Amino acid sequence: GKPKDVVLGIALLKMSVKDNKPYAYFLGSQQDLSKVNILVRSKAAEFMKFAFRQVAVCVEQKPISSRWDENVDFLVHGVKVGQLAMVCVSSANYPGARAVRIMKQQLGDIFPKLPTQWAEIKSDQQIVSLDLKEFSLDKISNVEQLQIELQETKQLMTENMNLILNRGNKLNDIVKDSEDLSQSAKDFLGETKKLKRCACFTL
Known part of the structure; x- marks a missing residue:
């Protein structure tokens, strides 16, 4: 395995x-x-x-x-x-x-x-x-486990949202206009995407 x-x-x-x-x-x-x-x-x-x-x-x-x-x-x-x-x-x-x-x-x-x-x-x-x-x-501590699960949930949500996006719509706009997300959640998603862009690359 x-x-x-x-x-x-x-x-x-x-x-x-x-x-x-x-x-x-x-x-x-x-x-x-x-x-x-x-x-x-x-x-x-x-x-x-x-x-x-x-x-x-x-x-x-x-x-x-x-x-x-x-x-x-x-x-x-x-x-x-x-x-x-x-x-x-x-x-x-x-x-x-x-x-x-x-x-x-x-x-x-x-x-x-x-x-x-x-x-x-x-x-x-x-x-x-x-x-x-x-x-x-x-x-691993309980706090760390919680952070990992939150990260996994956010990643899954982002992937699923990208799959169902209508043509011409951008995920950023959907997140910004959503009534389901608090401002802090929107900020968290935006900040994480920025970090991902600057911290990950493919060799």
Whole structure:
């Protein structure tokens, strides 16, 4: 079966330049491919390493969540602070906002503990210990669960509305004119769509 609601791997990388092009070197990574079919496990590990490095290079100072391909049931999430990037690969259903929040938190915890020479590193290293356990949905709080369900409900509503739109009508106009939505709900939908536009892209 397909992995469901899990983070399969995480990596910390340092921005650099190689052959006059932006490049990222590993400072540490951890993978758990036990939920991936054993026949494709080695390929999945290669893909993950490739994904970690590519996303680290292209992520800006704002988080991203990206689907590599419509046929691939995995998402890649990345955050960058200064010259450090943290990237994780999750199953498609794992809440992206949660992945980004945990990575930001881990980056903040790790930075003061890095050896002083980390900025000079010019090869892949394993100098940082990373923990996937923090991403487990078993640790999720009631408030977080509520936020996830609200996000899923909003996404479902948006998709359904797009399906039934009359020709020439735009979702923005329908939301604005709706008597069923409070002003705060309208603001929430509008703000979320803005965030989605600036935070998501397809490689």
